[in-house]
Amino acid sequence: MRDFVRIIIGLTIACVMSALIMGTVFMFTIKAKKHNQYMEFKEAMYGVLGYTHERPAPKSLKFHEVYRYILHEPNKNYMGYMIPTKDGKYCFVALTFDGKFLYKKKVNLSEEEARDDSVRDKALSKVLGPSIKFFYANKTIVATNNGKRVAYLLPRSFPGFKTTIKVLLALRPDYTIKGLEILEEEEDPGLGGEIKRKYFKNQFKGLTYDEVLKLKVIKKPLPEEYRKCLEEEEKFTKEEIEKIRAKYQDAHIYALTGATITSTCVTNGIKNIVKKFAYRIKVLDRIIKNYKINAAI
């Protein structure tokens, strides 16, 4: 019995001690960690738009986030968008799944604050009231230059061969693919992991909306000239790139050697993202226009 008590006390003290150590380290590191994650994401955003350290983005380029939510009421489900407005706050618009307008509400939250998930969720639950349950679905980042839309940035995820693949897809306003970045993947290194390489992901660059919908994966070796053009774009002039692209780029993607399934997963994932997004943004634009939302996008 005495042993029993001693063991309990000993284990409790050990747990409390380790919790204290871990808690202290957590307090010291959490800020830097969040900052890192955001910086990393921002770098990916600029990279996918084609800006690098040598070619920095113009100062007038701004990013506006649009958040999509799924809402549950006791006997109906619908979705809602948080749209940034011109006065720097947010407007919450609820729609049915087939695009009919339900209601709109003001959310008193600046764009900077809304980037924090927990802050945003709190503000939203205050606005919507306790009877409505809501779940965050995804976000779309609209890049504007002097008030004009330049690109849509879509951070999305879809199933790969082993686990989920997270990507950042950039579309031009006419839904042509501007760039693709793989944010997270856990495919086999050297096989499926090659989707991170330029020669695979740059194959998507420049595909138009119609081409994306027809996209197919073909099991043929990548032509050497095309690979060089995809890998080292900066060594070619614009005309040369266009010529090579016109020669090889059609509605197909060259599969990676030994990773056909991963290649197909990525291609289908991109196809789905573009298809859904083109439909949703049309609905959203119609709502913004018809119900006079002073949107910043």
Place this chain on the structure above:
Amino acid sequence: MPKRYKSYSELILNGLFKENPIFRLALSMCPAVGISTTLMNGFLLGIAVLFVQVASSFTVSVLKNFIHPKIRIPTYTLVIATWVTVIDLTLSAFFPTAYKAMGIFIRLIVTFSIILMRLEVFAAREPVLPSVVDGFGMGLGFMFGMMTLGFIRELLGAGQLFGHQVLPVKPLLFFILPVAGFFCVGFMMAVFNYVEYLFKKAREKRIKG
């Protein structure tokens, strides 16, 4: 109890070659097979294990009189888990690029049998300084093993070293897959055994002659 070591350098060499965690003790085979796909992965994980091993050896050696013998294994696990969390949080905050490459592997260190075994066999019975040196030697041995495997597998599987293409072709694609990890470990074990055999022979010769 007889003293089990002569000098600190012997402790370190012991961890590196004589009792190399992967090739001689055959402990922590899971990470050795799963993670050593590239030289960089092997190196980074080796560094992390080195830190955790030294830190937990130190902690256990200091606290060895307070730990109740019946619950020593849970307590050791707790100590390891604490240090792993510390390095996980620190890396993710201050070395984001390294953390990106290692990702979930860091958290796996909690389950590495080599660390627990070293605490049980060495740190729980010896004074603080030798324990730390022993932990350092074992960590170095693990890093050496991981890097050797990573070197073989990355070179043969992808034709690269540290992510740079060194060979014009990918000689054996199969070496990237987990299965090939077993072959590599087996091969290296054979090499270690053969070297030991040679040493033994030389020693016998010296005694005879």
